[in-house]
Amino acid sequence: MISKPVQLALFATLAVTLWLALDDDASAPPGKPAARAPRVDATAAQMPGTPAASAPPVARSDYAKPGKPVDLFASQDWIPPPPPVVEQAPAAPPLPIRVAMVWEDAGGRYVGMSLGDNQWVACERCDVFGNVRPGGVIEGRYRLDKIEPHRLLFTFLPLDVRQELSY
Numbered sequence: 001m002i003s004k005p006v007q008l009a010l011f012a013t014l015a016v017t018l019w020l021a022l023d024d025d026a027s028a029p030p031g032k033p034a035a036r037a038p039r040v041d042a043t044a045a046q047m048p049g050t051p052a053a054s055a056p057p058v059a060r061s062d063y064a065k066p067g068k069p070v071d072l073f074a075s076q077d078w079i080p081p082p083p084p085v086v087e088q089a090p091a092a093p094p095l096p097i098r099v100a101m102v103w104e105d106a107g108g109r110y111v112g113m114s115l116g117d118n119q120w121v122a123c124e125r126c127d128v129f130g131n132v133r134p135g136g137v138i139e140g141r142y143r144l145d146k147i148e149p150h151r152l153l154f155t156f157l158p159l160d161v162r163q164e165l166s167y
Contacts, residue, residue, distance in 0.1 A: 092156035092163060097142065099152075099167040111152060111167065115139060122147055 002010075100119065101112035111122040113132075120132045122144055137143050137157070145162070146153040152165045 090159055092159050092161040095142075095154065095156075095163045095165055097138065097152075097154070097165055099165065102167055109147065109149070111147065113138075113152075113165075122152060 097113050097115050099111060100114050101110075103110050107126060108124045110126065110128070113120050113122055115138065118139070120130050120138060121128045122132050124133065124147055126133075132138060132144050134144055134146055138154075141157055142163075143155045143157055144152065145155055150166060152167070154163045154165060155161065156163055
């Protein structure tokens with residue numbers, strides 16, 4: 001059997017609980033549920049040094065809505081998301097043209113080039129057979145843009161990318 005003081009405490013607790021439950025229902029207009037003030041989760045707001053200490057308290061009704069299921073044991077993934085994919089512009093292949101010879105005379109500079117079995121002479125103003133002048137196209141893929149001392153400038157036509165051939 002339960003002692004007299006414990007019985008008295010249980011009875012007082014039951015009476016206060018019933019009084020609060022009936023008081024909420026009595027204050028509401030007929031046909032409408034009683035409006036209750038949202039509870040505030042003050043545990044995080046009371047801890048000094050936390051970001052929540054300066055933030056306004058959050059009502060508990062924001063965490064769980066009635067009728068909306070809450071997954072208390074939701075799975076978590078600690079693996080960071082993959083880095084975003086950065087699209088890179090397509091790059092031109094390495095320049096396959098090789099310099100075979102270079103000579104200069106009073107008429108200008110002549111650069112002998114080869115691509116596989118084919119050979120050309122790059123010059124500003126010449127009438128040599130197989131010559132390529134600036135603006136000329138080699139193999140349908142490379143345009144000679146400029147002849148400079150110690151380098152030739154080409155454009156890879158499929159991608160419109162400039163390339164340099166030093167000699």
